[in-house]
Amino acid sequence: MQNYTRLNGTPITEEDLQQRLLGLKKIVVHHRRFQELYQVIHDSHLLKNGAAILGDTGAGKSTLFKTYEERYARTKKIKILGGHKVECDIVPILRVELDSNSRxxxxxxxxxQQLGDPLYDRGTEKQLTARVKNHIKDAEVELLIIDEIQHLIDxxxxxxxxxxxDWLKQLLNDINIPIIFGGIKEDAKRIFASNRQLDERFPYKPSFxxxxxxxxxxxKEFRVFLKSMDKELPLAERSHLYDPLLAKKIFYATLGIPRTLYHLLHHSLISALRSGKDKxxxxxLEYGFSLLSFETRPKVVNPFHGKVFDLQVALENEKPSKS
Ligand SMILES: Nc1ncnc2c1ncn2[C@@H]1O[C@H](COP(=O)(O)OP(=O)(O)O)[C@@H](O)[C@H]1O
Ligand SMILES: [Mg+2]
Incomplete structure (x- = not known):
């Protein structure tokens, strides 16, 4: 945990503000589900079996994969190639995020590209495929993480x-290293449904x-998460986000999605820091919430009005009317 200087009512400088927003971005809370799924990846890595971690957008899948990748740093080795010494990377964890409409x-x-091949976009599909297989062996890849697999849907x-x-299924058969898939649940289900052999490679599909x-x-779990976030916020004082009433409001505002929480905190922090506040x-939060866009929640209301709040009623009010 980093210590941040007190502002005592003096508006923050732009430079310090940028630093602190960077601090917010870097927060990764190892909450209960995060740890459970971290263990799933670790088990796959060691026991050499695959898993597909599927879930809602913004739940924290990519953050989890990046955290795992960072734990196993890349190193260099010297290889003899055609009588010359060449330096090449050892990449224990190879993580890629697929782009939309991936062929x-x-x-x-x-x-x-992730393996550091400067000619990553040169060659036919066949040549690229052959190079991938060789390079994965050369780089001593132990685990492959393929994220955003919903991009296999046109x-x-x-x-x-x-x-x-099909290409991915074939690659898995050929390289014989454990693979973790990550992506949005509904789309990923369709990909597996359309390819039985691929599906059979991933009997375990925990959700995130x-x-x-x-x-x-x-x-309790959500409040513990908020408490950890609160501790790491780039502020000199704690904000007590986990207070029972405030936590309830934050749940309503974010529906428990960490990405939405990040956006809410981002805007709220800018406002607080520019006013020279230390928490x-x-x-x-009322102001931060007002800056968020809720395309999929047309009836959402700002819960940060300083008064009591009934979560059940608020969620009920959002449902489409039956008329
Ligand atoms: N464990 C976490 N701790 C703190 N913030 C998180 C955590 N997981 C996700 N977030 C926030 O949510 C954002 C979206 O997470 P991300 O991992 O990209 O979700 P997904 O890949 O499931 O769509 C992150 O950029 C971060 O701001
Ligand atoms: Mg993601």
Missing amino acids: PANVASKLL TETQRVIRKAA VGFNYSTVDQI LEESD
Whole structure:
């Protein structure tokens, strides 16, 4: 945890503000589900079996994968090639995020790029594929993480890009190292449904969805997460986001999705720091919330009004009316 200087009412300088926003961006809380899924990746890595971690957008899948990748730093080794000494990378964890409308050649290119191949976009699909296989061996890759696999669905036709799914299945068969898939649940399900052999490689598909707020345990889990966030916020004082009433409001505002929480805190922090405050107040969250756009929640209301708040009623009010 970093210490931040007190502002005592003096508006923050732009430079310091940028630093602190960077601090916010870097926060990664190892909450319960995060740790469980971290263990799933670790087990796959060691026991050499695959897993597909699927869930809601913004739940924290990519953050988890990046955290795992960072734990196993890349190193260099010297290799003799045609009588010359060449330096090449050892990449224990190879992580890629697929781009939309990925075809086999795009996936291969992406893998080569992450492996540090300067000619990653040169060659036919066949040549790229051969290079991927060699390079994965050379770089001593132990685990492959392929994130955003929903991009194997064509954005125009909404159809699964079968060639790319088949290509991946074939690669898995050929390279024989454990693979973690990550992506949005509904789309990923369709990809697996359209390719039985690929599906059979991933008998275990744990989900990574946002927080819930119904049972005592779920409420505790979300509040513990907020407490950890609060501790790491780039402010001199704690804001007590985990206070029962405030936590309930934050749950309503974010529906338990960490990405939405990040956006809320980002805007709220700017406002608080520019006013020279050393902690967030509910009025800062009210302002931060007002800057968010909620395309999929047309009836959402700003819960940060300083008064009591009934979560059940608020969620009920958002449902489409039955008339
Ligand atoms: N464990 C976490 N701790 C703190 N913030 C998180 C955590 N997981 C996700 N976030 C926030 O949510 C944002 C979106 O997370 P991301 O991993 O990209 O979600 P996904 O890949 O599931 O769509 C992150 O940029 C970060 O701001
Ligand atoms: Mg992601």
